[in-house]
Amino acid sequence: MTSGDIKLQKEYIQKIKEYIIEKNRPFYYYILTMGCQLNENDSEKICGMLEQMGYQKTDNTNIANLILFNTCCVRENAEEKLFGKLGESKEQKKKNGTIIAIGGCMMQEPHIVEKINKSYPYVDIIFGTHTLNKLPEDLYEAILKKATVRDILDIEGEVHEGIPIKRNDLKKASVTIMYGCNNFCSYCIVPYVRGRERSRKEEDILREVRELAEKGYKEITLLGQNVNSYMKEENKKTHSTITFASLLRKINKIDGIERIRFVSPHPKDFTDDVIEAIRDCEKVCKIIHLPLQSGSTEILKKMNRKYTKEQYLHLAEKMKKEIPDVVFSTDIIVGFPGETEEDFEDTLDVVRKLHFEQVFMFIYSRRKGTIADKMENQIPEETKHERFERLKKLVESQIQENNEKYVGTIQKVFVEGISKNNPEKMTGRTETNKVVIFDGNEKQIGTIINLKIVSEHMWYLKGET
Ligand code: SAH
Ligand code: SF4
Ligand code: F3S
Numbered sequence: 001m002t003s004g005d006i007k008l009q010k011e012y013i014q015k016i017k018e019y020i021i022e023k024n025r026p027f028y029y030y031i032l033t034m035g036c037q038l039n040e041n042d043s044e045k046i047c048g049m050l051e052q053m054g055y056q057k058t059d060n061t062n063i064a065n066l067i068l069f070n071t072c073c074v075r076e077n078a079e080e081k082l083f084g085k086l087g088e089s090k091e092q093k094k095k096n097g098t099i100i101a102i103g104g105c106m107m108q109e110p111h112i113v114e115k116i117n118k119s120y121p122y123v124d125i126i127f128g129t130h131t132l133n134k135l136p137e138d139l140y141e142a143i144l145k146k147a148t149v150r151d152i153l154d155i156e157g158e159v160h161e162g163i164p165i166k167r168n169d170l171k172k173a174s175v176t177i178m179y180g181c182n183n184f185c186s187y188c189i190v191p192y193v194r195g196r197e198r199s200r201k202e203e204d205i206l207r208e209v210r211e212l213a214e215k216g217y218k219e220i221t222l223l224g225q226n227v228n229s230y231m232k233e234e235n236k237k238t239h240s241t242i243t244f245a246s247l248l249r250k251i252n253k254i255d256g257i258e259r260i261r262f263v264s265p266h267p268k269d270f271t272d273d274v275i276e277a278i279r280d281c282e283k284v285c286k287i288i289h290l291p292l293q294s295g296s297t298e299i300l301k302k303m304n305r306k307y308t309k310e311q312y313l314h315l316a317e318k319m320k321k322e323i324p325d326v327v328f329s330t331d332i333i334v335g336f337p338g339e340t341e342e343d344f345e346d347t348l349d350v351v352r353k354l355h356f357e358q359v360f361m362f363i364y365s366r367r368k369g370t371i372a373d374k375m376e377n378q379i380p381e382e383t384k385h386e387r388f389e390r391l392k393k394l395v396e397s398q399i400q401e402n403n404e405k406y407v408g409t410i411q412k413v414f415v416e417g418i419s420k421n422n423p424e425k426m427t428g429r430t431e432t433n434k435v436v437i438f439d440g441n442e443k444q445i446g447t448i449i450n451l452k453i454v455s456e457h458m459w460y461l462k463g464e465t
Contacts, residue, residue, distance in 0.1 A: 005133070005160075006161070006162040008137070009133060009135075009163075012137045012140045013049060013052050015140055015144075016053040016054070016139060017052070017054045019144065020054040026056055027053075027054060027055050027056065027065045027066075028056050028057070028060075028065055028066070029047075029050050029055040029056070029057060029058065029064060029065065029066040029067075029068060030058055030060070030067045031057070031069075031070065032068070032069050032070070033070045034070060034072045034078055034082070035070065035071065035072030035074070035104060036074070037174055037223050037263060038176060038223050038224075038225070039070055039071075039072055039105070040168070041176050041223055042070060042104065042129075042132055044165050044166055044167055044168060045132065045163045045164070045165050046068065046070065046103070046135060048163065048164035048165040049135055049163065050066070051164075051166050052164050053136070053139075061088070061089065061092055061098075062092065064092070064096075064098055065096075065099065066098065066100075066101065066139075067089050067099070067100050067101070068100075068102070068103065069082060069085060069101070069104070070103050070104040071102060071103065071104035072106065073105045073106040073112070073189055073367070074105070074189060074365075075362065075365040075367075076365045076366070076367075078106065079106070079112070082102070083120075086102075086120045086123065090120070093122055099124045099139070099143060100124050100125070101125035101126075101135075101138075101142075102116070102123055102126050102127075103125075103127040103128065103129075103132060103135070104128075104129065105189070105194065106193075107126050107128045107129075108129055108152065108192065108193035108194075109192075109368070109369075111368060113150070113152065117150075121148075123148075124142040124148060124149065125138050125139065125151070126149070126151065126152060127149075127151045127152065128151070128152035129157075129193060129195070130153040130155055130157055131151045131152065132160070132163075133160040133163055138151050155195060156180075156195050156196040156198075157180050157195030157196060158198070159179065161200070161204055170216070170217075171216065171217055171218050171414075171416075171445065171446035172217065172218070172219040172220075172221070172414075173212050173219070173220055173221070174220075174221045174222075175205060175208055175209060175220055175221070176200070176223045177200055177222045177223065177227060178197060178198065178199040178224035178225075178226070178227065178229075178230050179195065179198050179200075179224070179225075180194045180195040180196045180198055180225065181196075181197060181225040181226055182226075182229075182233070183225075183304070184371075185303050185304050185305060186304045186371035186372040186375075187303060187336060187367065187372040188367070188370065189367040189368075189369065189370060192369055192370075196233070197225075197226065198233065198234075199230050199233070199234055202231075202242050202247060205222075205251075206254070209254055209257065212257075213254050213255060213257050216256070217256070217257070218259065218414065218446055218447075218448070219258065219259040219260075219261070219414060220251065220257055220259070220260050220261070221260075221262065222247075222251075222261070222262040222263075223262075223263060224264075225264065226264065226266045227244060227263070227265050228244045228266060228269040228271070228274050229244070229266065229269045230243065230247060231243055231247075232269070243273065244269075244274055244277075245271070245273040245274045245276065245277040246277075248274075248277040248278070248281055249277050249280070249281060251283075252281035252283050257283060258283060258414075259283055259414060259431070259448075260283045261285050261287075261433075262284075262289075263289050264289055264291055264331075265289065265290070265291075266291070267290055267291070267311075267312055267315055268305070268306040268307055270290075270319075275318065275319055275323065276322070278319075278323055278326075279322050279323045285431045285432070285433075286323055286324075286325055286327065286431060286432070287328070287329060287357055287431065287432040287433055288319065288329075289328070289329045289330065289331075290312075290316065290330055291330055291331040292312060292330045292331065292332055292347070292350055293305055293332060293333050294332070294336060294339070294343065294346070295309050295312075295346035295348070295350035295351070296309065296339070296342070296343035296344075296347060297310070297346075298338075299336050299339055299343045299346075302336065302337070302372070302375070303336060303372070304371070309346055312350065313350065313353065316328060316354055327355075327357045327402075328354055328356050328357065329356055329358035329360075330354075330356050331359075331360045332347060332351075332359055332361050332362070332391065333362045334361065334362070334363055334364065334384060334387040335363055335379040335384030335387060335388070336364045336372065336379070337364070337375035337376070337378050337379065338375065338376075338377040338379075339387075344390075347391065348390070348394055352398075355398050355401070356395070356398065357402055357432050357433065358433065359395045361391055361392060363385065364379065366378070396458070400456070400458060403434075403456035403458070403461060404456060406430075406434065406453045406456060407453050407454065407456055408452075408453065410450050410453075411431075411434075411436065411451055411452075411453055411461075411463065412430065412431060412448050412449075412450060413430055413448065413449055413450070413463060414428050414447075414448050415427075415428040415445050415446065415447055415449060416428050416429060417442075418442070424439075425437045425438060425439060425440075426439070426440035426444060428449075430461075434460070434461055435459065435461070436460065436461045436462070436463040437460050437461070437462055437463070438451055438462065438464060440465070451463030451464060451465060
């Protein structure tokens with residue numbers, strides 16, 4: 001991506017802006033983001049571009065001039081959801097001439113695009129993960145030339161700088177530090193739809209974080225499919241000394257930023273320098289997301305995860321020794337092809353040993369084009385669900401145990417806003433990402449305050465000043 005490309009897109013932004021001004025009425029967009037934090041961050045860029053054009057955001061599809069879906073395809077259920085939504089938006093298009101656009105990971109799957117072309121041909125724009133930056137041009141073609149745009153590239157991927165961004169939050173922000181994935185875990189579609197690993201330049205990331213700090217942002221989450229391999233590919237060519245560890249240390253020095261989080265690291269890339277950086281950087285939250293996927297060495301091998309059960313446990317132990325009070329969260333898949341009762345017991349065993357603060361649990365979902373989809377011994381749905389329930393029960397009992405340890409302690413809580421479930425109360429998060437509900441006021445939003453934890457309620461804690 002050259003600066004010329006972004007210049008060209010800015011010209012299209014300007015052209016649409018003039019068109020909207022000429023129409024002399026508000027233009028609304030509706031956006032639904034269906035994916036992970038990286039997708040959310042992409043949506044913030046989509047919103048940034050649209051708002052520069054003069055579009056205003058709405059939650060009401062009936063008044064929207066543009067309906068946009070930013071899709072995910074990591075698990076099967078996303079497809080049903082999208083097709084359901086597309087059916088609904090057909091009516092809006094008929095009534096109001098609404099432009100319908102779909103972007104994101106699912107659009108990088110040829111069989112899905114084929115299905116949309118056949119069954120939902122009224123979709124105006126389809127763009128993929130590699131063409132998000134071209135949305136202004138695509139939209140221009142659709143609005144002014146009434147064209148049907150199919151803008152998808154099957155490439156390794158580029159890094160696009162300079163796209164405008166409209167953030168969802170005023171105090172917390174995500175910063176993507178790398179794109180793509182090279183790991184090809186055998187169950188996972190992400191490497192096929194997001195391209196190869198490529199890192200943003202350190203100077204671009206630091207500039208973005210500094211600007212956020214100047215605007216009053218306090219918490220930064222660094223994003224990537226494999227954040228601790230930041231610059232790994234680039235360093236093979238240039239032998240630079242920039243690494244994930246050095247990046248953490250530099251961001252830690254930026255005044256105004258008070259908390260730094262990152263997702264997702266890969267256990268195989270957790271080198272000692274990263275562990276030391278986490279230990280030394282006081283702003284880096286001492287909750288580490290360490291995706292386990294399975295506790296069985298046999299299954300991990302079939303998953304192509306590149307570590308054994310013992311190596312994973314050893315890594316967690318090493319981190320506990322180095323980083324005082326560190327805790328962990330994780331991702332687990334149940335029902336991978338060939339998973340025996342014994343394999344599943346190994347997963348439960350790791351969960352019992354590590355007492356995770358948070359476990360994101362998934363039922364294995366077959367993804368077309370992945371190695372695991374072609375494996376024999378796919379696990380019956382019933383068994384998958386039964387194992388999922390057993391894991392969930394164990395996880396919930398552990399969360400309760402963990403929560404009890406908080407009662408009576410003083411926690412530093414980042415105040416996020418008014419509680420959605422109880423508008424009388426304020427809500428915030430501990431360094432370990434636990435939700436805390438307390439009596440407070442709106443002036444505290446965006447600050448970190450000390451609260452005494454007085455009780456636990458499974459999914460949240462109650463605090464007092
Ligand atoms: N790059 C990150 C996250 C990838 S997607 C990582 O490696 O941790 C988020 C999670 O979705 C994964 O960690 C995995 O637990 C889950 N996942 C990915 N593919 C899946 C599939 N086919 N079925 C079920 N869960 C899956
Ligand atoms: Fe998927 Fe594995 Fe890459 Fe994560 S590391 S995105 S699970 S292939
Ligand atoms: Fe994220 Fe889903 Fe794509 S998890 S990277 S939006 S497939």
